[in-house]
Ligand code: FES
């Protein structure tokens with residue numbers, strides 16, 4: 001570790017590793033330094049489970065999609081055995097990216113020289129390679145990475161000794177059980193290009209302190225900033241509760257899901273399942289922010305709107321879907337100028353770590369977790 005990175009890490013510990021009432025945010029350079037970004041890739045995103053998609057997006061053998069995790073090009077593929085695999089999307093010939101084209105096919109053909117792989121990554125055919133001495137098909141299998149489906153979400157872990165995902169998430173699975181998240185259907189998706197550090201959005205998502213300023217009409221009237229509260233989870237996720245004003249029932253577009261606790265009908269909760277799975281769990285739906293992080297100052301955001309199939313079994317389901325999409329779009333559009341402004345401010349020479357409000361406990365939780373991961377040997 002370079003001296004300047006070691007100094008920055010020390011500054012980070014001093015800001016964050018203390019009780020919330022005495023804590024500050026991480027210093028601005030944690031959001032802007034390419035060295036920190038590199039450390040996050042290596043120590044956080046290559047060593048933890050990262051959510052990449054929904055199993056229902058690839059229902060049939062041969063279905064696939066491309067995504068990068070920590071700069072690693074991956075292809076998420078459903079095999080003939082129904083297993084979902086995370087395969088390297090880099091051809092074993094001369095590194096062409098695979099899987100950019102066809103979204104479903106019984107094989108994976110490289111667009112460059114048509115080396116063709118099976119859905120489990122084994123090389124089946126390589127045209128005109130018969131004069132390459134000692135060429136072995138078996139040596140050209142696509143590397144695969146740990147891949148698990150949890151509550152219908154596909155997760156990938158790039159490390160070779162990944163702990164099973166479910167073990168660390170047991171208490172969260174218990175809280176989520178009434179939502180039957182593995183059955184949720186994608187009611188819509190909205191995509192955004194986000195020119196800011198990924199943590200700017202993670203911070204924004206995990207505090208309701210800004211509701212009265214940024215969402216005075218959408219959130220503050222029903223979910224006021226002042227009564228939001230973060231939990232000290234001591235777990236690999238942060239949780240923020242946003243009760244409805246006066247304990248009233250939340251208005252919902254779809255029928256509230258059966259069997260969810262009363263508290264979930266009188267407010268909603270958001271979670272960051274570390275490092276970067278942002279979830280809003282509502283009485284009638286779940287909203288997932290998928291971040292595909294490609295640089296220190298950019299990521300692609302896909303907002304997934306998830307609802308129960310029964311909820312869609314109504315005559316005006318299409319109208320409700322579009323209301324849900326428009327609502328998510330409108331709320332996020334309110335957050336964009338805040339994130340853009342913060343990103344610009346972070347780059348200023350005069351920016352420094354700022355003190356946290358008692359309403360920003362979830363930011364404090366996730367920054368403590370991040371520091372611990374960066375410090376983990
Ligand atoms: S790079 Fe894939 S076949 Fe040549």
Ligand SMILES: [Fe+2]
Pocket residue numbers: 204210214215334335
């Ligand atoms: Fe917001």
